[in-house]
Structure formats: C-alpha cells, structure tokens
Amino acid sequence: MKQIFKKVSSLCTVLLMMAVLTLTGASAVWAEEVDDTVKQTLITTAEGLTDTIVTLGDEDIENYSKSSDAFTTSAMSAWAGSKAELGALKERSGEVEVKASDDGYTVTVPASFEKADANFVYVFDGSTGAPTSLTVDVQYSMAETLRRAVMNTIMGIAIVFIVLIFLSFLIYLFRFIPNPEAKKKAQAAAAPAPAPVAAPVVEEPADDTELIAVIAAAIAAAEGTTTDGFVVRSIRKINRKKR
Structure with missing residues (x-):
C-alpha cells in the first residue's frame, strides 16, 4: 500500500511540475536561449519522470501502456524494451543536458544501471510545455559492442548458409517431380526403329x-x-x- 502511495505521489509531483512549466509563459519559457529558471524546471521535471518510470514493475508498465495519453504509451514502450538490458537503477550519474530547438526542448538524463548505462532523452513541446516522447538510449561498453557485432556477423553467415542448404534441398527434390515431356522423349528413344522397306527389284529386259x-x-x-x-x-x- 505504501509503495502504491509513493508512486501516486511521484506522479502528482511530476504533473505539478509540468503545470508550473506550462504556466511560466511562452515568451519567457520557450525562448531560444534557456534561462536558469526554465532550465532548472525542465531538469526537475525530467528527473522526476525518470525516477518514476524506472521504479515501475511489469504490471504497472502494462497498465500504463493502455493509457490514452501518447507520451505515457511512448514512455512505457521505450522503458519496456530496455528494462531487461539495464537491470535495476544504481544512480542518476552525470549532468542533465538541456537543448533548445525551434519547436521545443530536448532534455537528456544520464543514469547508471546494474548491467549498463543509459540516457533518458525527453522531448518537450514548445507550445504546451508537455513532454511528447521518451527514448531510452542504452550505452553499451566497447566489449559489449564488439560482442554484439560478432553475434550479428555469425547470425548473418548462419542465415546465408541455411538459405543455401534449403535451396539445394529444393533443387534435389526437382528430380522427383514427374516431367511428362521427358518421359515422352525417353519412350521415343527406347522404341525400336522401323525396318527399312526394301526397294522393288526391277528386272532389266534380257x-x-x-x-x-x-x-x-x-x-x-x-x-x-x-x-x-x-x-x-x-x-x-x-x-x-x-x-
């Protein structure tokens, strides 16, 4: 019960931060240069969303995936696809990066997990101030990257050999498919040749x-x-x- 109350409180805090961010004003908040107040608000909102998302269990992810909100379903899909590769959260490491664009802001929250590091990349709409999408960018180590490259190469070669073996098997089966034309030619070649007709002997007059x-x-x-x-x-x- 306490865990559910904690999750609800976290979501309410995030929603409150989003409301504050929206009410700050478009002329000041969504300027090309991010001032300290807007930047801090964006960082707080992104960090709150990250802390809430990484604590969700499989059942919670499934329930939130049925939401009608586009950002919620997008965030659940991104986290569900990376959760098994990352494991449990260790800490939020590194500095949060905020970049302004023509139509909004991109906020990157780095975090360290048991199996690998990841960047939670949020996109905030420039007109409403609400988050529109989330991408979980898993940061693989060099060893893991090489291992994945080797596995992909081996899988590619294996698929090529399997396809070649399958094609060879199909070609082998062609000999068992009846061919009426070839059968007719074989029968014609095996038939005895007709006896030559003797030319009539013309007796020359004596x-x-x-x-x-x-x-x-x-x-x-x-x-x-x-x-x-x-x-x-x-x-x-x-x-x-x-x-």
Missing part, C-alpha cells in the same frame, strides 16, 4: 539381239530370201499348253 538374228536367219532360209527383205520387230512366247 538382251534378245542374238535370238532375233537367229530367228531372222531361219525365216530367210525357209522363205528362200535374205534377211534384208524383212525386219523382226518382236518376239512373243506362245503357251502351247491348252486345257
């Missing part, structure tokens, strides 16, 4: 010159004349077998 000469001489002898008086033009074989 040379009857000698036979004609003999018959012509016999006819001339039978007629008592010479072969000059007639010409044998054709010879036809007579079938003498009659039924």
